[in-house]
Amino acid sequence: MKTIFILCDTLNRRMLSAYGGDDPAMTPNIDRLARRSVVFDSHWCGSAPCMPARRDIMTGRLNFLEKPWGAMEPFDQSLQSVLSAEKNIHTQMFSDHAHYVIPGGENYTKGFTAWEVNRGQEGDPVWTRPCESGIRPDTPPAGFKGTWSEAERENRSRFRTEYDYPSVKTMWHAAEWLEDNHGADNFFLWVEAFDPHEPYDCPKYYLDLYEKEGDYDGPDYTHPSYAPNEFTPEETAHLRRRCKALTTMTDRHLGEILDVLDRHDLWKDTMVVLTTDHGYHLGEHGFMAKNYMAPYNEVFHIPLLIAAPGVSPGRCGAVTQNIDVMPTVMEYFGISGQTLQYPLHGRSLLPLLRRQAEAVRDGALYGYFGKQVAWTDGKYTYFRAAKDKQNQPLYVYTAMPTVLRQTYGANDAVQVADYGRIEMGRFLSWTDYPVYRFPADIIHWGNASQEFVGRSPYNEQTLLFDIEADYAQERPVKDASLEAEMAQKLRACLAAHDAPPEQYERLGL
Structure with missing residues (x-):
C-alpha cells in the first residue's frame, strides 16, 4: 500500500x-x-x-x-x-x-x-x-x-x-x-x-x-x-x-x-x-x-x-x-x-x-495561539475573544523552547530578568512528560503579526456568523440565546481537545 x-x-x-x-x-x-x-x-x-x-x-x-x-x-x-x-x-x-x-x-x-x-x-x-x-x-x-x-x-x-x-x-x-x-x-x-x-x-x-x-x-x-x-x-x-x-x-x-x-x-x-x-x-x-x-x-x-x-x-x-x-x-x-x-x-x-458515516465530529476548533478561539459546525462560526485587554491568564507549554528564528532565552524572546518566572513541571493533562511553562507576558518574539502580550485590537470582539447566509462574514449575528449555545459548544470542544484550564478563564468561559 x-x-x-x-x-x-x-x-x-x-x-x-x-x-x-x-x-x-x-x-x-x-x-x-x-x-x-x-x-x-x-x-x-x-x-x-x-x-x-x-x-x-x-x-x-x-x-x-x-x-x-x-x-x-x-x-x-x-x-x-x-x-x-x-x-x-x-x-x-x-x-x-x-x-x-x-x-x-x-x-x-x-x-x-x-x-x-x-x-x-x-x-x-x-x-x-x-x-x-x-x-x-x-x-x-x-x-x-x-x-x-x-x-x-x-x-x-x-x-x-x-x-x-x-x-x-x-x-x-x-x-x-x-x-x-x-x-x-x-x-x-x-x-x-x-x-x-x-x-x-x-x-x-x-x-x-x-x-x-x-x-x-x-x-x-x-x-x-x-x-x-x-x-x-x-x-x-x-x-x-x-x-x-x-x-x-x-x-x-x-x-x-x-x-x-x-x-x-x-x-x-x-x-x-x-x-x-x-x-x-x-x-x-x-x-x-x-x-x-x-x-x-x-x-x-x-x-x-x-x-x-x-x-x-x-x-x-x-x-x-x-x-x-x-x-x-x-x-x-x-x-x-x-x-x-x-x-x-x-x-x-x-x-x-467509504460512505459508512455522515459525520466524524460535531464541530471544529481552530485559531492562533493567544488570540480568539473559533468553533464551527459548518453553518455557524463563533469567535470567542479574551475577556479583557490583559489577555490573561495565558501560558506557553513546551519542552523545546524555540519560536520562529528565536529561542526563549539569552535576551532573545525572553529577557534574562524574567527567567525567574519560568517554571517546569508536568502541567499538561495528556502527557506526563515535563514541560516548561512560560508566562505569555514575558515573551516578546519580534513578530508583530503573532504577538499575544495583551489582547490585540484586531481580536477584541466575540463574533458569531451564519456562514451559509453570509459566507464572507460581513454581518455578525446578534442573538443572545444563540451566542450562549455557541459558547457552550465551544466550551465542550475545548474540553475534548485538552485545553489548559487557564484558557477558559482567559476567554471568560
Whole structure:
C-alpha cells in the first residue's frame, strides 16, 4: 500500500474551480485530481500558521491552545515515525519550506526515512552577501510597498529558469522519486511545495495568463506585508493576479506527479491527499496576509481532496480538520490508535470516504495561539475573544523552547530578568512528560503579526456568523440565546481537545 500526501502552502480555497471560486486560478491538474477524489467542502485548519498547522497534521492533535509557532516536542508521536515503527513503511519527504531548517522548526523531519529541503524560498538567507561595512541592510526601493529583504532579493536573482524555483524542484524531485520507486510497496511520500505562498514570484509567462498589456501599469508588487491593506484597488488586483499566476505554476508541476500515477496506474493501490496549511487574505475585510486578524474563512476554511482505491469520487459536507490526516493514514495502513501513548484529537476519514458515516465530529476548533478561539459546525462560526485587554491568564507549554528564528532565552524572546518566572513541571493533562511553562507576558518574539502580550485590537470582539447566509462574514449575528449555545459548544470542544484550564478563564468561559 502507498500514500502520497501533497501540501501546497497557502493554497487559497476561493481560487480553486473545484470549490466553485468566482475568480479561480487556472488549475487543470487540481481539477484533474478532483475528478478522482472526494472533495471535502467543510474542511478546516486547526492551529495556524505554518509550523503549528504542520504539527497538527503530523501529530493528529491541536496545539494552538498550548503554544505558538515552535518545534515538534520530544513527546510527540509523528505520523512518519508511527508508520515506520509499526509497519516498516518507508517515509520520504520533499519540501522547500525553509522553516524546517531554522529555529522554531526543529524535529519536523525526524522520523522520515529520508528527506530533502530545497533552499531559497522567500527570505531564506542561503545566498545573502555582505556589504562593504558588514551586514547588508534591508533597504527597500523608494516608494516600495510590502515586505522587503535582501535575502529575498538575492534568492530571486538566482531563478533563471522555471526549474530553478525551489517549489518546482520539490515537485520535480518528488515526481522523479515516484518514477524510480513506483514498483515499491509500503511507502508514504510527503510532497510539500512552499508555493503559492508569497512572494508571488514566477516566470512572466504565467502572469501573462492573467494580466494583459494595459491592465496594470503600476509597480510590480509581489509580497504584501502582514498588516491592513496598504495597496490601491489596482495594486490589490495585481497582487491577486500574481497569486493566481503562482498557483498555476504550482499546479503545472503537481501535474508531473499525477502523470507518474497515470503512467503506472498507481491509483489502484495508492491513496492521494491534497491539502494546504492555511489560506491568506488579499484585501478581504481590509487585510493582507494572516495571523493578526480574526480567524476568518479566508485563512481557516481550506481545501482537502482525497483519492483512494475503491472510493468513488464525489463531495463530502461533513466537518473535517487537518488533524484528521494522521488517523486516516494510520487506518489506511492498518495501524491501530491503541499503539499510541496518548489519544488523538483527529478522526479517521475513511468512514466518510467509504460512505459508512455522515459525520466524524460535531464541530471544529481552530485559531492562533493567544488570540480568539473559533468553533464551527459548518453553518455557524463563533469567535470567542479574551475577556479583557490583559489577555490573561495565558501560558506557553513546551519542552523545546524555540519560536520562529528565536529561542526563549539569552535576551532573545525572553529577557534574562524574567527567567525567574519560568517554571517546569508536568502541567499538561495528556502527557506526563515535563514541560516548561512560560508566562505569555514575558515573551516578546519580534513578530508583530503573532504577538499575544495583551489582547490585540484586531481580536477584541466575540463574533458569531451564519456562514451559509453570509459566507464572507460581513454581518455578525446578534442573538443572545444563540451566542450562549455557541459558547457552550465551544466550551465542550475545548474540553475534548485538552485545553489548559487557564484558557477558559482567559476567554471568560
